[in-house]
Amino acid sequence: MNYPFGTGRARAAPYALLAPGILLYVLLALGPSLATAVYSFTDATGLPNSPIRWIGLENYREFLTLGAASKENLDALIRTFVFSLAVTVVQFTLGLLVAVLLNQKLRGTKFFRTLFFLPVILGVTIQGLMWTLFLYPLGGPLASFLGLFGLHSDMLGGQPAEAFAWVIVVQIWSNLGMTMVIFLAGLATIPSEVYEAARIDGANRWQVFREVTWPLLTPSVNTNLVLTIIGSLQAWQLFLVLTGYRAGTQVMGYLVYATAFGQTSGTTAGNTFRQGYGAAASIVLFVVVLAIGLTTQYLLRRREARLLE
């Protein structure tokens, strides 16, 4: 692209200024992740002075094909897809809806905006704590409310499907604000003249949205889709706080964490150091996320290009 700020030495300015960012990235993100990839082919324990042997694909074989444990790993993978799909669809739609509504000058916009974004500010641990408190089955608020109708539910302690559903709800609740904020920022870039022009042309509200707002929102749409999909594929901290390590509820992110820190038995006994194996698990997750993420990005770019024609 055209660089209007000079030639020769001046041309180097962007390179020089972006160098620190790249350096940090390579040092702190890419480097360690490549190291993880390398470790995944070894039997490293993560402790110094332990001998490290190259074992090739052995870790992967164990994770993906060895016995009933590997079937559970694959189940976790499927569950991760389900989780991501559910969360993305609902969070994206609701977030867009709320942003559009709040973009009109209704009264109390600022209040709603702050309210819906508040959970994002609190962070995962607090979100989990709040809902653990709220969903307390023995006399907690929701339990009491249901009790008024004679209903009872164990909620997070109930059957795996129910607990899983609740985690989906909390995940959406917690991150809706972020989706909303990104859409709001995107909506703010659309000048009001454009809407007025469309309305003068006789378009109704839905047509305005479809023909004007939606295409112009493409950057925010892309950002939100990528973030939500990837975030939900990797999510695990909420599971840690809300359900703990429970059969039938694991998702890949949690599995990776638990494997790396030897917490797959649910008790404090049995802490093992298996950095190599944990690394393999995390690479598996990475490959999955990469595949889905890059595909999403590719599809979105193609759509963007088509829109510009």
Place this chain on the structure above:
Amino acid sequence: MRKLIVIFVVALMVAACGGGATASPSTSAGAQPSDGGGASTAPSLSGTVRVLIHQNPPFVDFMGTFNEKFKAKYPGVTVDMAVVNANDLGTSTQTRLTANDVDVIDIFSFSNAVQPYMKNVNPPGWQSLIEAGLLLDLTDQPFVKNYDPAAIADAGSFNGKVYEINLGRVGFSGIYYNKDLFTANNVKVPTTWSELVAACAAVTTAGVPCMTAGGKDGWPIFVGAYGLFGAAYPDQAALAEGLWTGSVKYTDPGFVELLKKAQIYGRDMMESGASGLAGDAAPGRFASGAVAMFPGGTWYGAAIETLKPTFQWGYIPFPGSDNAADNKYMFGKYDQGWAIAANTPNKDAALAYLAEFSDPANYQAFVTAVGVIPTQPGAKLETAIGAELAPYLANFRLGFELVWNAPKGAGQFASPMQNNMFKPFGTFEDPQAAAAQAQADLQSGLDALK
């Protein structure tokens, strides 16, 4: 671009080389041979002792007091104590030992060692630490003799050397029960399974839920009915070996019987909503009088006492069998202990710290504060839970949890912890089906060995 590649490669090398590196230069700095391995009584020690412990309020409070005492005796030494969640203890131990950033560590007992009949299992964390040379050999330290040799051998040794002094045992196959409620309803203290079922029925008719436990955390349900396993298989090490060699199967009629009882326990005895209760909330429920019984470990004793229940309570073994004689055991484990980092720059002070802790007076104070079964012969657990436990101490047995390792590839139900397979905690409704699944899960790992 080339510069980027160079940086990239350097970063990669630096990051990748971490694993095989030797730890930072070793310890001989500052290790004056303390002759005869001694608590150098002269308070000429200096420097800092960095201590890492896990969160447990009575323990943390006790350590505060102990640290004051230690500093008074050795004014030249600073104690820098850090507290982490029990779940994070393993990770913190690993990172801090690697960074040589800790001197005295709180570590759980050495358990789950690889037994001779086990193949294809991962060595437990503590073994990796020892093999990496990160724990100090304590074999010849005088303070080790303060402890029960069996405790040292069972919970703190490896290959004939001592690496940990274990501070106490806990029992976990018992039930806390509300004495007053029982008396008021004319309920007999159960010594057999049928009596337990009857007792539950009686209190439920009187309008009080029978039991509670921290169902949300999973393991409290399993631990609560340890007595079921224990009554059927009093030699837990043999149970573990039997499962490995195939002489014991989950589908054996005896085991299925056990699972049937486990189902009754989870479905009928536990109060509804227990599956959503967090582990730490359960003692509170019991202490408030909301339920008649609370199966759990002796470590809850201190918590219950702090909550000052308005009623008399007791602790009995969980009667898993209809033969009272089978129910006399108390199953438990060795709990926490101390170890020292092999590369500590301040070995003398660290050793003095442990020596001071092992002093019978200090140790007794610890036992009283935290409520463990002592591992020093002279100490006594004289709190309420201690009194309740006393009759069963002679029949203390280690739970299989401490010897068990599942083979790699085994499914999630392969370990003998199937109490929480049944609804409402799990998804199973048929003990036979649960047994079959458990056996399949275990078999899958065993088959992979061939």
Place this chain on the structure above:
Amino acid sequence: MSTTMTPNAHSSGGPGAGVAVRRRRMDPGRMTAYAFLVILAIIYIAPMAMLVLTSLKTLPEFTKNAVSLPTSFAFDNFVEAWNKANFPRYLLNTVIYTVSSAVIFVVTGTFLSVAIARRFVRGGGVVFTLFLIALFLPPALIPQFQLILRLGLYNNPIGYILLFLVNPIGIVILVNYIRTIPVELDEAAAIEGCGYLRYVLQIVLPLAKPAIATVAVLHAIGVWNELVLATIYLTKSDYYPITRGLIVFNGVYGNNWPVLAAAVLMIAAPMAVFFVFMQRYIIGGVTAGAVKG
């Protein structure tokens, strides 16, 4: 890309802005909108209200009935949380970590994003993809730890801050936003004799305020609430952030919810205030300085 649109004017809202007369008459569309927002708001307020309610109760009150209203307003919980968790010191630490990392990241990130969005750098697309991939990267806890250790920055605030300087989400947001800034602006600025550096700092930065504010807030939240990394990397108690202070209430989740709730509220409060303050920048649209026509 919206490069053919008229330059962004000062826009205070979408359709409906400027038509002030409608206020009294509520059309059904608006009513449904309100109804929906109110219901959603209730779903949002409920758990938070529960937290606040709990923090004002005493423990016996809470154990007896979790949902009753507190009989007195037990501010003791807050005092206890403040004292026990050594708040002032740890709060200061957290503020330092958060502000430093946010500032450094915004600066390096902006330069990265401008260069990528405008393709001023060869291979910018590759770099962007690399950052995208960084979003997917597995947590490399142990290698990162070994790296920081070897750099000598273990148990060191600088090392800790370093961990937070790579934030792919921020880059993605910034790049997508900067792409909406018209290219004509660059040329206009260059014609007026603006160098690249000045251009970014004095023109792009103000224009990208909504995105930068968003990124800064998100980044700050991540650093503010971090517990695991703080536990691993900062073992000297002088360096603890306030999340480490929460540990004193851990393990008593079931036992002392009121004090825990109070502690949680105290930790969350500054961030909430910060966000409210930043709101003006995040959603305000673009302010003056834009090129006309």
